[in-house]
Every structure is written in C-alpha cells, then in structure tokens.
Amino acid sequence: MPKSPYSVPVVGSTGKTGSWRTFDPVIDYDSCSRCRTCWLYCPEASIDLEEDGTPHIDYDYCKGCGICAQVCPKKCIEMVRTTERTGAK
Amino acid sequence: MKTMLMSANYAAARAVVSARVEVVAAYPITPATTVPEQIALLDEEGIYKGEFIRVESEHSAMFACIGASSAGARAFTATSSNGLLLMDEALHWAAAARLPIVLANINRSVSPSWNIHVTHDDSMSKRDTGWIQFYVASVDEFYHTIIQAFRLAEDERVLMPVMVSADGFVLSHTVSPFDYLEPEEVDEFLPPYKPPHWVMDPDNPISHGNIVFPEYYQEFRYQMHEGSKNSLKVYPEIEAEYKKLFGKYFGGMIAQHRCDDAEVVFTAQGTVGAEAIDAVDELREQGYKVGVARIRMYRPFPVEEIRKLASHVKAFASFDRGVSYGFGGHAANDIRAALYHSPHRPFVKSYIGGLGGRDVTVEDIKEIILATVRAVETGELGPEETWHDLLE
Numbered sequence: 404m405p406k407s408p409y410s411v412p413v414v415g416s417t418g419k420t421g422s423w424r425t426f427d428p429v430i431d432y433d434s435c436s437r438c439r440t441c442w443l444y445c446p447e448a449s450i451d452l453e454e455d456g457t458p459h460i461d462y463d464y465c466k467g468c469g470i471c472a473q474v475c476p477k478k479c480i481e482m483v484r485t486t487e488r489t490g491a492k
Numbered sequence: 493m494k495t496m497l498m499s500a501n502y503a504a505a506r507a508v509v510s511a512r513v514e515v516v517a518a519y520p521i522t523p524a525t526t527v528p529e530q531i532a533l534l535d536e537e538g539i540y541k542g543e544f545i546r547v548e549s550e551h552s553a554m555f556a557c558i559g560a561s562s563a564g565a566r567a568f569t570a571t572s573s574n575g576l577l578l579m580d581e582a583l584h585w586a587a588a589a590r591l592p593i594v595l596a597n598i599n600r601s602v603s604p605s606w607n608i609h610v611t612h613d614d615s616m617s618k619r620d621t622g623w624i625q626f627y628v629a630s631v632d633e634f635y636h637t638i639i640q641a642f643r644l645a646e647d648e649r650v651l652m653p654v655m656v657s658a659d660g661f662v663l664s665h666t667v668s669p670f671d672y673l674e675p676e677e678v679d680e681f682l683p684p685y686k687p688p689h690w691v692m693d694p695d696n697p698i699s700h701g702n703i704v705f706p707e708y709y710q711e712f713r714y715q716m717h718e719g720s721k722n723s724l725k726v727y728p729e730i731e732a733e734y735k736k737l738f739g740k741y742f743g744g745m746i747a748q749h750r751c752d753d754a755e756v757v758f759t760a761q762g763t764v765g766a767e768a769i770d771a772v773d774e775l776r777e778q779g780y781k782v783g784v785a786r787i788r789m790y791r792p793f794p795v796e797e798i799r800k801l802a803s804h805v806k807a808f809a810s811f812d813r814g815v816s817y818g819f820g821g822h823a824a825n826d827i828r829a830a831l832y833h834s835p836h837r838p839f840v841k842s843y844i845g846g847l848g849g850r851d852v853t854v855e856d857i858k859e860i861i862l863a864t865v866r867a868v869e870t871g872e873l874g875p876e877e878t879w880h881d882l883l884e
Binding site: 405406409410 | 588589590689699711712715
C-alpha cells in the first residue's frame with residue numbers, strides 16, 4: 404500500500420459513471436458541422452472524434468451535464484431523457 | 493563552517509540556501525516577514541539558487557509548496573500566527589500527501605487582541621495536523637534545526653512535513669552568532685530530494701488526492717501516525733550524524749540540563765526553556781536539586797523520554813506559553829497523559845504564562861520551581877494549574 408493514494412490514468416477507473424445521467428445528449432448528424440466545439444467543452448472527455456471531426460458521445464461515461472448542447476453553434480445536440488433514448492423504464 | 497551574526501529570521505533564510513531549497517513560496521506577516529524578505533534579497537543576489545514565488549496569501553503559499561513538493565522539489569515557507577492559521581487546510585493536505593515540506597513558524601499571538609509578540613497558540617493549535625513540530629531556543633539552533641528538518645521530513649520512514657518554531661522577536665529579531673554551513677558542506681548530510689512514492693510528472697501522469705472510500709481511508713491515516721512516530725527513532729540518528737559531521741547538537745528531543753539527580757524538573761518549549769538554565773543553576777547553588785527539560789520535539793510527543801525522566805523525579809513544573817482553552821497547558825496535558833500508564837507518576841504542576849510576549853525572567857522561573865519544590869516537601873500538589881503573573 405502506498406503512503407498516500409494516487410492513480411494512473413485509465414479509462415473508467417471508478418466504473419461506468421454514465422449511469423448517473425438523467426438526460427442524454429443526442430447529436431443530429433445531418434446538421435452537425437464537425438466544428439469540434441462540443442469535444443472542446445466536454446468536462447468529462449466523453450466525446451470522441453473521428454478523423455473528420457465527427458463527434459460521438461461515450462454514453463458509458465457521459466454525465467449528461469448538457470454543456471455540449473448548450474455550446475453547440477448549430478444547436479444540433481438535443482438533451483433527451485435517458486429512458487426515452489434507451490427505452491429503459 | 494563560519495560564524496555569522498544575524499537574527500533568527502535571517503539565519504533561517506541562510507538555512508534555505510544551505511539546504512539547497514528549490515522552491516520558496518511565502519507571504520509576509522510580522523514577525524516572520526524578514527525570512528522571505530531576506531530570501532528575496534538572496535535570490536536577487538544569486539546566493540539563493542531556487543525559485544522564489546510571490547503569492548497572494550499564506551493559503552496560496554502552502555499550496556504552492558504542495559505543488560512544488562509534489563513535483564519533487566525541496567520546498568520551504570515561513571509564517572506566523574494568523575498566517576499559519578490561514579494555511580490550515582493546506583497543512584492537513586501536505587501531511588496527508590506525505591510531502592516533506594519545511595515551514596519556519598515564528599510564534600506570534602493570535603488576534604484579537606492584536607499582538608505581534610510571542611504566544612505558542614498558533615503552532616500548538618496545529619499539533620494535530622500531522623506536521624512534526626520543533627521548538628527552538630537560539631538563532632544557531634533555529635538555523636541547524638531547519639537543515640535537519642529537511643533530512644527528517646525526507647526520510648522514507650517518516651515522510652512527513654516539519655514545522656520549526658521560534659519565538660517571535662525574542663529570536664526572530666534578535667541578532668546572535670550562529671555557525672553557517674555552505675551548501676557544499678551540507679551536501680553530504682542532505683542529498684537531493686527524490687520523491688520515494690509518487691511524483692507529478694507530465695511525462696508519466698498520475699492523479700493524487702483521489703477519492704478513497706471507507707474501505708481504505710483509515711489505513712492511510714494509520715500510516716501517517718506511524719510515519720510521525722518513526723521520527724522518534726529517526727531524529728536521534730540524524731542528530732548523531734549531524735553532530736559527527738558538524739559538531740552541532742542541541743540536546744535531542746528533550747534537551748536536559750542537570751536533570752540526572754533532579755527532584756524537580758521544569759519543562760518548557762522555546763526560549764523559556766533556555767532562560768530556565770540560569771534559574772536552575774542559581775537554585776542549584778542554593779542547594780536545590782532541580783533541573784530543566786526543554787521539549788524541542790513536541791510532535792510526535794517524546795513519551796518515552798518523559799517516562800524516563802518521571803522514573804527519577806518527584807515533580808514536574810510544566811510551563812506553557814499557550815493554552816488549550818477549557819483544558820489548560822498543551823505540554824502539561826501531554827506530560828500527564830504520557831504518564832498515566834507509567835508506573836512512575838510524579839506531581840505535574842501546570843504553569844501558563846508569558847502570553848502576548850510578556851517577559852518570563854529567571855526570577856519568574858525560580859518562583860515557579862520553588863513553588864513546585866514546596867509541593868514536593870509538603871506532599872501536597874496544590875493547584876493543578878496556575879496562571880503565572882496574572883493581574884488581579
């Protein structure tokens with residue numbers, strides 16, 4: 404045991420924290436301009452980019468804060484109730 | 493080694509040079525101000541080789557030291573009184589992060605009433621933060637104890653921050669000779685600091701200060717307690733080596749004077765403990781079997797040394813230049829607690845005085861010791877606690 408606890412960066416070191424969400428961001432890819440603003444602002448680094456800038460939400464870790472939807476210049480990210488998106492009850 | 497003539501604060505600044513400190517972050521507060529002021533000057537002159545960070549508060553000063561120490565740098569700050577108290581959260585952080593930062597605290601009364609002179613309440617109230625605490629009694633002792641403090645703090649068996657306290661004005665602004673060591677001389681004693689467990693390094697990223705839930709939190713606190721207590725055996729080793737290398741020794745965790753055959757032992761922290769040497773010598777000339785035990789290391793508390801003393805004395809007169817409100821003298825309470833499970837439990841008379849910088853003279857100390865001698869002679873403890881020189 405170390406004298407004071409520390410951790411090395413790994414994906415999901417405290418589990419799949421996406422379960423905390425109430426609302427899910429859903430991207431309308433027809434309107435998305437691939438500007439990467441959502442990726443830049445995401446405080447949880449839960450948006451991954453393809454090479455052309457296409458964003459993908461990582462629902463395993465996204466906390467549903469809605470910042471991406473708020474900053475999106477095209478207003479093409481909608482916050483949808485998790486239960487509605489996943490169909491879960 | 494060469495003799496220099498300086499105040500304790502200027503000597504502390506020189507200790508920072510001798511110990512090759514890499515980062516100093518400090519904010520001015522009387523009577524500690526001239527420590528960072530002098531370091532800033534030594535920085536400009538190129539004598540101090542490390543970084544000097546001007547911060548906006550003592551809270552920031554300690555967190556800057558935490559950042560520096562986390563990155564593997566040897567870090568130092570100096571403060572007093574309200575400044576030390578503003579650091580409070582960061583003091584706990586530094587200890588729990590096991591960062592070997594050294595802090596020079598110039599003891600000053602806490603306001604109100606506004607008073608810039610010595611009372612030990614500032615550092616005594618921080619005795620439960622995990623910081624190892626020393627109280628010194630001369631400019632020379634302050635200088636050398638700061639150098640020793642880095643070695644103690646950085647010892648892997650200890651790995652706790654160390655606070656070295658000196659009485660405001662009595663030492664901080666009093667000029668006295670001390671023996672200065674060049675950094676090249678200190679190198680043999682104090683090798684560069686290498687963090688033994690974790691370090692903030694962009695090339696090898698880690699995060700520290702993470703959540704630790706009930707499953708493990710207690711174990712880390714236990715290790716802090718063990719680390720602190722380890723200094724009871726590590727410090728004597730360090731002192732012995734220091735004495736061998738530089739011929740300097742200040743009396744161990746409890747500096748004793750004429751205690752071997754003493755029936756009454758006066759205890760104190762800081763300069764009162766040095767003043768008491770004259771009081772003891774004068775009383776010895778009158779035939780009283782008395783001694784003085786100056787508690788240099790207050791945290792961890794040197795329980796075994798107190799028990800050893802208790803095995804052959806009839807009474808302690810414990811002098812505290814501070815008070816735990818509602819429970820009395822800090823050291824008196826600790827001495828009593830240390831003796832509870834000991835077969836030898838002499839009288840422990842508690843004296844509180846010298847607050848706000850009120851002078852504690854040889855005559856004051858003789859009066860206290862003689863009152864304790866009378867308690868032994870009559871077999872009556874008398875008052876458990878006495879506020880010495882209290883106005884009606």
